[in-house]
Amino acid sequence: MAEDTSAQQIENYLAAADEAFAGWSQTPAAGRADVLDIVADALDAAAGQLIPVAMKETNLPEARLAGELKRTTFQLRLFGQVLRDGTWYDARIDQADAQWPMGAPRPDLRRTHIPLGPILVFSASNFPFAFSVAGGDTASALAGGNPVIVKAHSGHLELSALTGEVVTQALADAGAPAGLFHVVFGTEAGKTALLDSRVKGSGFTGSIPGGRALFDLANSREEPIPFYGELGSNNPVFVTKQAASLRGAEIAAEFVGSFTLGAGQFCTKPGTLFIPRNSGMREALAAAALPPGAKLLNSRIQSGYVEVLQALSGHASTEVLVQGSDPLADPPSPTLLVTGIEDLLADPRALQAECFGPTALVVEYDDEEQLVAAAKTFEGQLTATLQAEESDEVAQLVRIAASKAGRVLWNQWPTGVSVTYAQQHGGPYPATTVASSTSVGTAAIARFVRPVAFQNFPQHLLPAELQDGNPLSNPRLVDGRTVS
Amino acid sequence: MAEDTSAQQIENYLAAADEAFAGWSQTPAAGRADVLDIVADALDAAAGQLIPVAMKETNLPEARLAGELKRTTFQLRLFGQVLRDGTWYDARIDQADAQWPMGAPRPDLRRTHIPLGPILVFSASNFPFAFSVAGGDTASALAGGNPVIVKAHSGHLELSALTGEVVTQALADAGAPAGLFHVVFGTEAGKTALLDSRVKGSGFTGSIPGGRALFDLANSREEPIPFYGELGSNNPVFVTKQAASLRGAEIAAEFVGSFTLGAGQFCTKPGTLFIPRNSGMREALAAAALPPGAKLLNSRIQSGYVEVLQALSGHASTEVLVQGSDPLADPPSPTLLVTGIEDLLADPRALQAECFGPTALVVEYDDEEQLVAAAKTFEGQLTATLQAEESDEVAQLVRIAASKAGRVLWNQWPTGVSVTYAQQHGGPYPATTVASSTSVGTAAIARFVRPVAFQNFPQHLLPAELQDGNPLSNPRLVDGRTVS
Incomplete structure (x- = not known):
């Protein structure tokens, strides 16, 4: 049984995650995709160790858990593909236009998305792989360029620790920045991290009362942070x-x-x-x-x-x-x-x-x-x-x-949520705390990035996805028109 | 001087806005665009009445106010153009795929964006046109298919009432649903509306303490709603x-x-x-x-x-x-x-x-x-x-x-915010309460819509932007690839 993470250890993890942010956020998206692939491969390779532990802790049958692990590693690789495709940037370029009919010349404006900083993930009881340590919130936060701290669910602590070790080793093998990823244990550890000013966003899957309490906590901070909670649904x-x-x-x-x-x-x-x-x-x-x-x-x-x-x-x-x-x-x-x-x-x-x-x-x-x-x-x-x-x-x-x-x-059934580009796993409160977001599918990455516009910038200081000539070949909105 | 709106009047407005939602949200986007054009024309035509009142109430000079009004009506028309272009749907189509490598067949999934419901706009002191009754929040909320209730700023009450009359008349002339748009007066009116369960989102431009108090109120509701506050910045x-x-x-x-x-x-x-x-x-x-x-x-x-x-x-x-x-x-x-x-x-x-x-x-x-x-x-x-x-x-x-x-x-200056496709007017707290949003530029519409996915639906029940053959010619992400 994993012990609760001590206050000193949490402080160390937060400091390390904050430190890792610079390196990871500056790793090109394609490089982050390679890292996600390596993590997925390592989890697949560890299936023989992970699944028996999950069976013991959750009472779920082997076939279900094997399928869930496959879904989890597929998800990591799919986010890698999205990073390489570049759709997630929602890159927009307005060329300077002296005749812009607003009444004043339009400057050269270029908008992309950048990561937020360390993200705190509260994992779920019912998906020990797909919504837990290496699940969708972790995958989308890492894909977006953010360090991740996972609060393990009390229902599968041994599996959480073991999965955390596999992920941490794979990240090290892949050359990702040290301190990028941590698993913490205990209710107090989760609250402490949620209230820490270095944490810049959070994902949660669980009950309405539990999620609402954490949502309120996230909003009570001096700097409130986005809290993406998936709470409950009758369907x-x-x-x-x-x-x-x-x-x-x-x-x-x-x-x-x-x-x-x-x-x-x-x-x-x-x-x-x-x-x-x-x-x-x-x-x-x-x-x-x-x-x-x-x-x-x-x-x-x-x-x-x-x-x-x-x-x-x-x-x-x-x-x-x-x-x-x-x-x-x-x-x-x-x-x-x-x-x-x-x-x-x-x-x-x-x-x-x-x-x-x-x-x-x-x-x-x-x-x-x-x-x-x-x-x-x-x-x-x-x-x-x-x-x-x-x-x-x-x-x-x-x-x-x-x-x-x-x-x-x-004429289909809601159980069995496919991980795809058009999936929407969210909904008005209390289904989720942020109805404009999804926690499944490639749009989930949008929760952990934010837009920034560069005005009148020289080419060499622009992110590649905004440069003339489109070196990354990502789709862009140029002067209001989609260019793919 | 406009009197504070009575509790009974607020109730009437909220009921009317709620009632108007069905008709307005079902008005095709191109039809909403036509309505926005008519509102813009009416405001331009009323410049001679509006600007002197604004001068008297805000101490701002005529040329500045004339420019701001031009920017305001340009903005309404630009949102109309975005409605016709269809970029704002972020339409995504995944075709059914029995071989989807997740481990289970992928269903036909099609994702678009739909409006939230009545939106409450708190207008600003310093932009009596562009961030007030007919300003950016109102334009983007209406464009997205939402009724709007504006809380007038105490700094320009007469102008707010007059602008409200022009907009209301133009909406009626354009055939928009009755009850789509209201202006309310007084601090209590704003709070009452913010706490009403029929209001589904809010935009605000103002001070850090004022915005934070309303943000906290919006999050205190049984059903919290998104509160898009633009608060303060040192630049x-x-x-x-x-x-x-x-x-x-x-x-x-x-x-x-x-x-x-x-x-x-x-x-x-x-x-x-x-x-x-x-x-x-x-x-x-x-x-x-x-x-x-x-x-x-x-x-x-x-x-x-x-x-x-x-x-x-x-x-x-x-x-x-x-x-x-x-x-x-x-x-x-x-x-x-x-x-x-x-x-x-x-x-x-x-x-x-x-x-x-x-x-x-x-x-x-x-x-x-x-x-x-x-x-x-x-x-x-x-x-x-x-x-x-x-x-x-x-x-x-x-x-x-x-x-x-x-x-x-x-090498440019931050004053003078251009209204464009790539503009980003937002930022981490306390610049705004939602760093992933913008209150200027065409992406501002995203604040007042949310995604919904249709799984395995027959063509005739799908929104047009998701139908086979792309009848609206909007850009779409089909099986993960941008198709423009």
């Missing part, structure tokens, strides 16, 4: 009458697969399924073969799950639709509750609470107009899903869903 | 030995012109000038012909200016280099103070305080290494400027300047 799914009629049994089976995937411990788990009354879907769900109970990540998650499940099932309007033999045991059998849409509309906050684990709520409706009304009652979400047919009149429902969520799906 | 200028030797007298004259422009009431006023000792520049500055005193914007600005000037000139390390006959009178004659770089390094916070008005501090140095040390002591800035020669070895100074400021200038 509603809306099934139209046509879809229920044409594919009801199939949708029911896929829904059960999605809400019980990983024992329901995904931030994109569909927590609410809206189905038409008297469509046969209720019966299909009631008859569904639920998977057996699986141990949750740790005892804190287990007790938190039982508490929320008891609140939901104890709500006056809900009843059990189907559940395994031991819904409150450890491991817990999955549970499907059911209620009517009028009840959901009457008490949305209670019935839309996120239940982290293998429980979901089925809501029966009569009229598709009610889906629009129900969608409007949700707080900010990571995802919202429609199961519908192309001839359905759902434009308004899509619009409301998009106004509530960062990602809207059509 | 240091570094003159190298070569530049002083070759162009010392010219730089001195231009500096005097810049720090006294608009009676020193610009957020980009250069507040500190670093000059080499024994270069002749001190003598050139001491002999400079300072302009006569000009009345400041209002009595609050006047008394605040006198207070900061007294603190600066009362500091043990400063002395007066040159000043007019009535430095503390109303109107105040300009003042140049001088100190040594060792003194600045010993007490940077006191000597780098922003002095809003016609005062600046000259700092003499011996060695260019000291410029790097001094640059490191600054807090976040809107701008930092080098007056230097191409053969100077200033790469490190440029790097430090960029790490502190949103815009770095070479």
Whole structure:
């Protein structure tokens, strides 16, 4: 078991990270990409050591963890590719223009993005690789040119220490600046680092209360810093009458697969399924073969799950639709509750609470107009899903869903978040603390860089991505026109 | 004099803005552009009414106000052009890819940006047009598809009411949704709106204490909202030995012109000038012909200016280099103070305080290494400027300047902020509350939109900017490659 990091050690790490910033931020992007590749290779090579430790600490099965590690190293390499492509600079060049119609000559202005400084990453319980020590926040912060300090999650301390050693050794092998990367342990270590003036930004994945407390702390600083927290989401799914009629049994089976995937411990788990009354879907769900109970990540998650499940099932309007033999045991059998849409509309906050684990709520409706009304009652979400047919009149429902969520799906399921260029894993509060950001996909790098414009500069003092002749061949916006 | 807006009226405005959101956000971008053009035309047509009121309320001269109004209407039209170009969508399309090397098939994912909802704009004292009722925050929020509520600045209430009438009438003439735009009066009105759950974002231009208080309020909400505050900046200028030797007298004259422009009431006023000792520049500055005193914007600005000037000139390390006959009178004659770089390094916070008005501090140095040390002591800035020669070895100074400021200038002056595609008017705290944003230039629209991804959607339910065949001809990132 890793010991809590001492105050002196934290001070040493912060000083080292601050010192490493100059060298890393000045390493050309392509050089940083090479380093990320080397880190990815080292993690892949260490899979045989890492995965057994992860299995022991998180109760997650080997295949899932192997897949997650693959996703994690793919992510590091994808950020490397983005660094080489140069799209992330959002480079803009305005040439001097004496006739600029603003009323005064336009100077030569060139805008790019630069890193912020040391970034503090709070890692997640449910993704011991992909949202932890070497996960998406770390990858995007390093890619952007920032040192990283990771606060290990208490649910997988040994894995965090081991992953940290692999990453630190790989960074050294790759010739990255010493002190670029550190893992710290303990709640106090995280708070101390968050309040330190050398830390310039933070990423977080976890619960609403925990994330909000840290968000408030980040904003309480003399110099507030951006705090990118991904907190909680219910991820509603809306099934139209046509879809229920044409594919009801199939949708029911896929829904059960999605809400019980990983024992329901995904931030994109569909927590609410809206189905038409008297469509046969209720019966299909009631008859569904639920998977057996699986141990949750740790005892804190287990007790938190039982508490929320008891609140939901104890709500006056809900009843059990189907559940395994031991819904409150450890491991817990999955549970499907059911209620009517009028009840959901009457008490949305209670019935839309996120239940982290293998429980979901089925809501029966009569009229598709009610889906629009129900969608409007949700707080900010990571995802919202429609199961519908192309001839359905759902434009308004899509619009409301998009106004509530960062990602809207059509006839697919929200679990399984692909790491791509167009991915958006974010959403209005409380899904995240910064709705304009994503924590998955290549746009995640934007969280840890900021724009700077150079006015009237000589070529040799400009960053390469802004120089005449475009030596890095990155796409640019020149006089307002995209040049690729 | 406009009366404070009553609680009932604020409620009516918020309800109307919330109601208008659906219609305005669904108005195609090109349609919103047409509306912005009509607003710009109406403001230009009303110049003869607006400018005399502005002169009376702000003490600013006619030519300055006419130029500012022209800049304001240009800005509205430029955002219209950006809406038509479609660069602001940052549209991204990932085509489905069964072989995606993450380890799972990639779905069809398409990402664009959508508006946030009603935006609250706090207008500025020093730009009664360009950062006020119809200024940059309003233009970018409307362009993004958001209703706007402007809190009028107490320094120009009559102008705010009149501008509001012109904008409201123009919006009605253009067929924009009713209730899209409102002006409110009074400190309480601003706070009430900021705390209302229907308001989804805010822009602010003003002082550090005022902006910080509102930033804290915005973050205290159950649903925190983005608060884009532009607060304060000292805007240091570094003159190298070569530049002083070759162009010392010219730089001195231009500096005097810049720090006294608009009676020193610009957020980009250069507040500190670093000059080499024994270069002749001190003598050139001491002999400079300072302009006569000009009345400041209002009595609050006047008394605040006198207070900061007294603190600066009362500091043990400063002395007066040159000043007019009535430095503390109303109107105040300009003042140049001088100190040594060792003194600045010993007490940077006191000597780098922003002095809003016609005062600046000259700092003499011996060695260019000291410029790097001094640059490191600054807090976040809107701008930092080098007056230097191409053969100077200033790469490190440029790097430090960029790490502190949103815009770095070479042999030009920070006053006069051009409205362009590559402009960056922002910077680390306390220059702004969100260093990743700009309040001037076309990227300002990004403050009031957020990304949303559509997964596996049928064509007819996708926003036009994401549809196959690219009907709007906007640039897009397709499978990670920029396609213009």
